Amino acid sequence: MNRRTLLRTTAVLGAAGLTTGASLDAATAATATGTSSPRRGDPLRAQVVLFDGVEELDLAAPYEVLSASDHFTDRDVEVQYVTLDGRRTITAAFGTTLRVDRGWAPEKADLLVVPGGGYARKEAPGVWAEIRRGALPRALAEARRPGLTIAALCTGVMLLSAAGVTRGRPCTTHHKARDLLQEQGGVLKNARVVDDGDLVTAGGVTSGLDLALWLVRRELGVDAALGLEAMLEYEARGTVWTSATRS
Template sequence: MADGGKPWRVQVVMFDGVEELDFAAPYEVFAAARFFTDRPVDVRYVTTGRPRTVRAAYGTAVRVGHGWAPEEAEVIVVPGGGYARPEEPGVRAEIRRGVLPAALAAAARPGLTIGALCTGVMLLSAAGLTRGRPCTTHHKARPDLERQGGLLTGARVVDDGDLVTAGGITSGLELALWLVRRELGPGPATDIEAMLEYEARGTVWTR
């Protein structure tokens, strides 16, 4: 277990049209981490603008109680959703609005890891954060990611230091477990796997 001390603060970004499994799976992994480490863990949903209720891709209403505050995080995770349905709320709509990509671009700083999974990676691409860097995304968005300058990598999770990306919808589990392992150690990550009765799968690419 990691020693107690400075809290590990994780923010999961929420927006209308976000995929339910994309945000719920990483949130549960991060929230469960506090049971297996002496280090305080703070995980919260955040959204740009004021706290509000977000309606997810399949209609789930989620009250997001925290506004945008990347300076209060060590990790930001961006889920995907809605990329295949450009006329509906989701990633493509957020890219057109431009608010979230601009906020992500402005958030980047030393000491902050920005992660994304599934088509949430395309929001990082719109922010210019994946250009020239190893990354991955949902298989249907990979050609777009590569055209926009990402160095497409076939691994399930791609760790390029302060940029960590993961593939399709269920890879949010691997992304979160990897970040727990990287930050808190293999013990907590293994304990969370046992609690969830889930074994992380696929390759993690690292430098």
């Protein structure tokens, strides 16, 4: 048994309640009554948007959580890094270089995740540079369509704000950007994750874990999220605010 299989098996057993004395029958019954999402034929397709100056943890946390969710559901999950400029190498905030082989194709996604980065350095690569350039905010505004959820974390939310996506919508961002988000028309909520249907936003850097776990719970079911928490040895933290359409 390889390491990933072992982790998956242990996590599934833990999520089923064996560590707390519950039986597998109880877990099976929960599945039968709809606690878990049923299998669907179409894969869940997620794209994580990269740009020069993006924060390493911002891009890695959602990517790993969403990719690993494939182990805890019967539904296929496809996760890709994409850039607006097509295949190229990007340099992240702390110097990590990543080769991205996928170009801009939000029409082929169910989830579009926008990380932040570089917000404290206005003249360096990052969110401010992308806002000044204008191409990425315009592309994000044009990406909106029925069936696509746009999610953002940390200062990546400010790219959505520049695109007009958050105007008049419940949302949150990194604590240092909250005032500006509100000034630009966002309806600020003091929550770790804010789910307003086709727009889901999250707070500072580490909230990428909580954002992704929430998206997994929403799209793939509670059991998938529990299995991930056990595998990652991380428990989702903070409050998730949901709109009336999601409650």
